[in-house]
Amino acid sequence: MGTTNYVSLSLATALERSIDLAAHNMANASTAGYKTSHPLLEAVDPANTGDDTTAVNYVKDKGVYVDMTQGALLPTGNPLDIAVTGTSWLGYETAGGQTAYGRDGRLTIDTEGRLVTMGGSPVVDISGAPITIPAETGQSVTIALDGTITDQNGGTIGRIGLFQVSDPSAMEALGNGLFLAPQGGAEGTEEGTIAQGYIEQSNVKPVVEMIHLMDIQRAYERAVKLMNEENDLTKQAIQRLGRVV
Structure with missing residues (x-):
């Protein structure tokens, strides 16, 4: 598996968690006293190059942030x-x-x-x-x-x-x-x-949470598409090398 796949996989995994939390927030929009939860995501460079122009950053799920904003x-x-x-x-x-x-x-x-x-x-x-x-x-x-x-x-x-x-x-x-x-x-x-x-009342804002859920879903689909495209390129390269041999 190439670097592109690893980066995309780390993003897709983190986005799955984000989708679960957003769906949980939506399900509790009418639950008295409920507080919205959001994921804490961080870009991590395993090589620790310190150079943002060349670093390969993976997505790390660091936990959950609870929004303590007062509900109505x-x-x-x-x-x-x-x-x-x-x-x-x-x-x-x-x-x-x-x-x-x-x-x-x-x-x-x-x-x-x-x-x-x-x-x-x-x-x-x-x-x-x-x-x-x-x-x-x-x-x-x-x-x-x-x-x-x-x-x-x-x-x-x-x-x-x-x-x-x-x-x-x-x-x-x-x-x-x-x-x-x-x-x-x-x-x-x-x-x-x-x-x-x-x-x-819950401090969940259903409209905002729905838009957030849609954005996460689109980002997840892009990450999966990128992995599929990388896999297709690798497959084509192997097939061509096989024909040459």
């Missing part, structure tokens, strides 16, 4: 719906006892009185403990900007935790809008606020 806040009137403003994350307890992170604030109360997501994951406080709402309180709660939950008499029930993730790009997706942070990569924070009665 949609009023719902539901006292258990919350939206986080800023770059902080909500914390949730997983079935395995770990703390996962996300921005989906569509909450409800389960049969055990715990404040949970629509998928059943308990919301946690700053210490990582699930928050329980007394049965007699029900949904008659007030949630302050700092996440403090009080009942109709002003009594404090608990406080929803907010967390900062050091490297959102390194988070592992669990599904249902939940992510695991890298080891030691998340800690409680006082930054950010919580808006009661709202949900944060």
Whole structure:
């Protein structure tokens, strides 16, 4: 395989990843709290010549960039719906006892009185403990900007935790809008606020993402075409040499 094929193959491989991420963004355009993900691509010269005019650059997939741009806040009137403003994350307890992170604030109360997501994951406080709402309180709660939950008499029930993730790009997706942070990569924070009665919409812009997806598809087709043309030239050269011999 020639150099042209290797360069084109590195580009096509990176573009496959880009197509997957763009399609995933499109699929989550209506998912509350979803943040757009984009690939981080880099041109790499294995020979390290330092000369941009003669270097052969390959495409390297360095990971994923998470766009933390604030999504629009949609009023719902539901006292258990919350939206986080800023770059902080909500914390949730997983079935395995770990703390996962996300921005989906569509909450409800389960049969055990715990404040949970629509998928059943308990919301946690700053210490990582699930928050329980007394049965007699029900949904008659007030949630302050700092996440403090009080009942109709002003009594404090608990406080929803907010967390900062050091490297959102390194988070592992669990599904249902939940992510695991890298080891030691998340800690409680006082930054950010919580808006009661709202949900944060996805920050995906469907039209922009669709155009991006089309551009990626065209670039992928060009890379594949270039490989095919290189292979055809090699085949023709071998055939001609064979006839001469």
